[in-house]
Amino acid sequence: MINLDSIQLREINLPLSHPFETSFGRTTARRILLIELEAEGLTAWGECVAGEHPYFSDETIDTAWMIIASELAPRLLDADLETPGGCVDLFKQIRGHRMAKGALENAVWDLQAQIDGVPLATLLGGVRSTIPCGVSIGIQPTPEQLMDKIETELAAGYQRIKLKCKPGWDNRIFEAVRKRWPDILLSCDANSAYRMKDFNHIAGWDEFQLLMIEQPLWYDDFYFHSLLQKRLDTAICLDESIRNRRDALAAIDMESCRIINIKVGRVGGFSEAIAVHNAAAERGIPVWCGGMLETGIGRSHNIALSSLSNFSLPGDVSASARYWSEDIIEPEVTVSPAGEIAVPTTAGRGFEVRRDRIESLTVRRQTFHARARVTA
Ligand code: OSB
Ligand code: MG
Numbered sequence: 001m002i003n004l005d006s007i008q009l010r011e012i013n014l015p016l017s018h019p020f021e022t023s024f025g026r027t028t029a030r031r032i033l034l035i036e037l038e039a040e041g042l043t044a045w046g047e048c049v050a051g052e053h054p055y056f057s058d059e060t061i062d063t064a065w066m067i068i069a070s071e072l073a074p075r076l077l078d079a080d081l082e083t084p085g086g087c088v089d090l091f092k093q094i095r096g097h098r099m100a101k102g103a104l105e106n107a108v109w110d111l112q113a114q115i116d117g118v119p120l121a122t123l124l125g126g127v128r129s130t131i132p133c134g135v136s137i138g139i140q141p142t143p144e145q146l147m148d149k150i151e152t153e154l155a156a157g158y159q160r161i162k163l164k165c166k167p168g169w170d171n172r173i174f175e176a177v178r179k180r181w182p183d184i185l186l187s188c189d190a191n192s193a194y195r196m197k198d199f200n201h202i203a204g205w206d207e208f209q210l211l212m213i214e215q216p217l218w219y220d221d222f223y224f225h226s227l228l229q230k231r232l233d234t235a236i237c238l239d240e241s242i243r244n245r246r247d248a249l250a251a252i253d254m255e256s257c258r259i260i261n262i263k264v265g266r267v268g269g270f271s272e273a274i275a276v277h278n279a280a281a282e283r284g285i286p287v288w289c290g291g292m293l294e295t296g297i298g299r300s301h302n303i304a305l306s307s308l309s310n311f312s313l314p315g316d317v318s319a320s321a322r323y324w325s326e327d328i329i330e331p332e333v334t335v336s337p338a339g340e341i342a343v344p345t346t347a348g349r350g351f352e353v354r355r356d357r358i359e360s361l362t363v364r365r366q367t368f369h370a371r372a373r374v375t376a
Helices: 061-078 086-091 098-116 120-124 143-156 171-180 196-208 223-231 245-253 270-282 296-306 355-361
Strands: 006-022 025-039 042-048 130-132 134-137 160-164 185-189 236-238 259-262 287-289 340-342 362-369
Touching: 006 061, 006 355, 025 061, 025 098, 042 061, 042 098, 042 296, 061 086, 061 098, 061 362, 086 098, 086 270, 098 120, 098 270, 098 296, 120 296, 134 143, 134 185, 143 160, 143 171, 160 171, 171 185, 171 196, 196 223, 223 236, 245 259, 245 270, 259 270, 270 287, 270 296, 287 296, 355 362
Parallel strands: 134 160, 160 185, 236 259, 259 287
Antiparallel strands: 006 025, 006 362, 025 042, 130 340
C-alpha cells in the first residue's frame, strides 16, 4: 500500500546550452514542472514534459500545474494505492491532461522502486542493460552548421541522426547529409509541417533511404498518414498522434505507420507507455523512446523505459551535456563511444537528485499535505 505524506510542485527555469528549433518554434530556455513526493521517509521525483507554449501538445506547464493542483494531487494524497499503475484508475475521471498525469504517476513508480529496493527499469519490466542512443538535431541557421553538428554527434558515437525538417529545410539538407554520410542511420521529424499537397514531394524522400519519417502530417491524424504511407517505401513513425494504446492499435491496423515513438509524458505515464509498447511488440512494430528536452529526472525515467525489449531502435535519449551546462542529477547521463547509455542497476531511478541546485533554480512552488489518516 502506498500512502503519500506530501506532494510538492515546483517550477525551475533552466537555459538550454543550445537553442532547439523545430517546425513549430524555437526553444532557448525551459520552464520545467518537477514533482517531489514524500512517503515512508523516502523522496521520489517526477518531471512534467509539457512545454511553455501549447505548440507540441495542447498542454503547457501552466495547465499541468493547474490540473495537478486542483484535481490530481488531492486525489493522489487521499488514495490507498496498491500499485503505481493504480494512478490510471484514480485519474480517469479527468479527461486528457496526460502530461500532468504522467508526471505524478512516474513519480509514484520512482517511489515504488525505492520501496522495493529494485531498479526502476526492473520494476517496469526492462530487460536491457544498455540502451542504443540517437540524437535529434534541430533546424540550424545554415546547412554548414548542421553538418558540423552531425559530425560532432557521430564522433561521440551516436547510432542514429534525426533531423528536424520543414518545407524549405528538407531535400537540400537530406541530399547534403547523404552525400557526405551515405550509410548512417538517418531519420527526419517534421512535427506536422506537411499537408496533402506535399505527398509527391515526400514520396521523393525514398531516395534518401531514411530509417523513418516522423509525424509528417497533422498532429491528430491517422487516416491521411495511412494514405501517405501507401505512397512510400520509407516507414512513417508517429509521435504526436499516439496518445494511448488504442491509438497505437488504430494506427497499426490502418497502416498509418510502421514504427512508433513512445514518449511517456505524451501517453500519460509509465502504465500507458508499457501498454503501447506491448501492443506494438505483439504486432511486430518496433518502438523507440522519444525525448522532450528533459532534465536528468525525466531523462532517467526515459532510460528505465527504454530498457523494455521492444525498444529496439535508437531513441532520442542522449547525454545531459547536450542540453544543460549542468544537469540537476548526479552523475549526469553520459553516452559511451559505442552510442549506448548503461541502465542503472541500483535501487530507484539510479541517479541522485541535486537538491541544492534545484533549490537555486526554483521560481515557484506549492505543497500539498495528506490529511491525518486514521490508522487501525
Ligand atoms: O518531436 O520529438 C519531438 C523536442 C521537443 C518537442 C518535440 C520533439 C523534440 C525532439 C527532441 O525531437 C528530443 C530530445 O532531444 O529530447
Ligand atoms: Mg517527434
